[in-house]
Amino acid sequence: MTRIALIHALSHSVAPINEAFARDWPEAVRMNLLDDSLSADLARNNGRGLDAAMHERFQRLAQYAVDTGAEGILFTCSAFGPCIEAVARQHAGIPVLKPNEAMIAEAMQVEGRLGLIATFAPTLASMPPEFPVGAALELALAKGALDALNAGDTQRHDALIAAQAAVLRDRGCTRIALAQFSMARARAACEAASGLPVLTTVDSAVRALRQRTGQPPSVSV
Numbered sequence: 572m573t574r575i576a577l578i579h580a581l582s583h584s585v586a587p588i589n590e591a592f593a594r595d596w597p598e599a600v601r602m603n604l605l606d607d608s609l610s611a612d613l614a615r616n617n618g619r620g621l622d623a624a625m626h627e628r629f630q631r632l633a634q635y636a637v638d639t640g641a642e643g644i645l646f647t648c649s650a651f652g653p654c655i656e657a658v659a660r661q662h663a664g665i666p667v668l669k670p671n672e673a674m675i676a677e678a679m680q681v682e683g684r685l686g687l688i689a690t691f692a693p694t695l696a697s698m699p700p701e702f703p704v705g706a707a708l709e710l711a712l713a714k715g716a717l718d719a720l721n722a723g724d725t726q727r728h729d730a731l732i733a734a735q736a737a738v739l740r741d742r743g744c745t746r747i748a749l750a751q752f753s754m755a756r757a758r759a760a761c762e763a764a765s766g767l768p769v770l771t772t773v774d775s776a777v778r779a780l781r782q783r784t785g786q787p788p789s790v791s792v
Contacts (some may be wrong), residue, residue: 576636580648583753603627673779686739
């Protein structure tokens with residue numbers, strides 16, 4: 572069985588991706604590594620961004636995963652793209668995925684302006700460069716949604732994200748992408764509020780890992 576390491580910077584990302592694996596690739600052996608200080612440390616990094624110390628932390632997390640036998644690594648927090656790219660170069664022998672790359676590839680198969688919503692502000696700085704040059708993006712921050720999720724108010728979390736989906740529809744977007752794994756739960760609310768197709772990261776990531784580790788695609792029944 573294929574062993575996949577899931578490395579998290581937010582505790583809220585753990586359940587969505589594990590649920591996706593349980594549904595779409597239950598044969599995979601999962602290990603979960605959580606360092607919930609990563610996002611907090613980035614947020615209070617006094618403008619230094621993803622510095623050498625942060626890069627080293629990601630290298631150590633990845634090496635630990637590899638040492639346990641991981642045959643693929645998926646990082647689930649979208650604000651650390653350059654750190655994850657460095658890990659992928661260091662461990663070129665196995666698939667190392669940024670949380671958004673599979674979803675971005677799927678989103679770019681459709682023409683039109685893409686609305687990108689985040690609940691963690693640094694994501695809206697780090698994620699757009701991951702898209703192809705010239706991609707038409709409209710960005711939106713669902714202010715207060717992450718605080719609501721941290722407080723256990725999932726209904727408010729989803730509603731704040733859905734409100735931004737409606738705004739992006741009115742700004743001419745043809746589809747919506749939810750930038751963080753922790754936001755996957757808001758998909759239905761966004762679809763209802765906007766009437767647009769809504770992409771999440773979790774399903775795309777599982778599909779991509781299956782493919783890159785040579786496993787057959789899941790069969791819907």
